[in-house]
Amino acid sequence: MMRKLTLSFIIVMIIGVAVFSTTGCTDKKSTSADSAAVNTKAADSTSADTLNNIISDTPMPKAADELFDDFFFNFAANRKLQRKRIHYPLPVYRDGKVKKYIQKGQWKIDNFFMRQDFYTLIFDNIKQMQVVKDTSIDHVIVEKVYFKKEIVKQYLFNRINGQWMMTSINYKPLYQNMNASFLKFYQKFVADSAYQVHSVNDPLMFTGPDPDDDFGTMTGTLAPEQWPSFAPQLPRGLIYNIIYGQKYTESNQKIFVVRGIANGLETELTFKKRGEKWKLTKLSM
Numbered sequence: 001m002m003r004k005l006t007l008s009f010i011i012v013m014i015i016g017v018a019v020f021s022t023t024g025c026t027d028k029k030s031t032s033a034d035s036a037a038v039n040t041k042a043a044d045s046t047s048a049d050t051l052n053n054i055i056s057d058t059p060m061p062k063a064a065d066e067l068f069d070d071f072f073f074n075f076a077a078n079r080k081l082q083r084k085r086i087h088y089p090l091p092v093y094r095d096g097k098v099k100k101y102i103q104k105g106q107w108k109i110d111n112f113f114m115r116q117d118f119y120t121l122i123f124d125n126i127k128q129m130q131v132v133k134d135t136s137i138d139h140v141i142v143e144k145v146y147f148k149k150e151i152v153k154q155y156l157f158n159r160i161n162g163q164w165m166m167t168s169i170n171y172k173p174l175y176q177n178m179n180a181s182f183l184k185f186y187q188k189f190v191a192d193s194a195y196q197v198h199s200v201n202d203p204l205m206f207t208g209p210d211p212d213d214d215f216g217t218m219t220g221t222l223a224p225e226q227w228p229s230f231a232p233q234l235p236r237g238l239i240y241n242i243i244y245g246q247k248y249t250e251s252n253q254k255i256f257v258v259r260g261i262a263n264g265l266e267t268e269l270t271f272k273k274r275g276e277k278w279k280l281t282k283l284s285m
Contacts, residue, residue, distance in 0.1 A: 076114045143241040144240055156169070
């Protein structure tokens with residue numbers, strides 16, 4: 001029986017191969033499996049290209065289609081798999097109308113966020129975060145948010161006959177996005193350090209690693225003026241979001257997640273809207 005390879009298992013395998021220069025021993029080759037590659041900015045001096053070469057020879061088991069993340073990390077990293085998992089001709093929509101169709105020979109490989117160390121997610125609440133592990137979902141949207149252009153590029157995926165396929169691309173104005181209010185705030189928040197401090201709640205709830213315990217965490221509160229010393233590096237200009245089926249509302253709370261690709265580390269920033277102003281109320285690292 002083919003065992004499901006989770007993202008973390010694949011990453012461990014990549015690093016193990018890169019560091020020890022050995023090939024993982026496997027007697028099983030799935031004749032129906034797609035070629036897969038999980039490209040990460042791996043530790044030490046291993047380049048992204050080297051990792052791509054290593055994983056491009058690793059078959060992606062059918063079980064990877066059960067969880068969208070397992071599929072998508074492979075889809076974003078491997079050219080053969082990406083071309084195979086697009087439904088051609090691929091319609092491209094703008095303002096709700098089809099503007100063109102992309103034929104198979106016209107598709108340009110998109111590595112999405114695999115060339116950076118992290119990706120980002122937006123949720124309304126903690127409960128929504130559980131949908132990431134839901135194997136029953138069959139429709140997912142990957143969003144690429146261009147702040148300067150004020151455009152959101154949406155890649156739509158559907159699970160068809162048990163396999164995830166990209167079925168269309170949709171361009172929408174940023175102001176039409178369900179997270180528009182928060183995204184407008186976030187754009188200014190990451191660009192202006194003084195505005196950041198002004199937007200930090202007093203007190204700010206904080207959970208982070210305990211400097212005296214390698215495996216422990218510490219909780220407490222921070223004053224706004226302490227924020228610069230604890231502020232994580234946040235992406236600007238372009239961010240990603242994945243809609244796994246969570247239903248956004250005009251919520252007064254947003255949880256912004258920065259998730260490491262290679263190391264699995266996660267930073268959560270909880271923002272709450274009070275009146276017309278968003279405030280950072282909790283930082284978890």
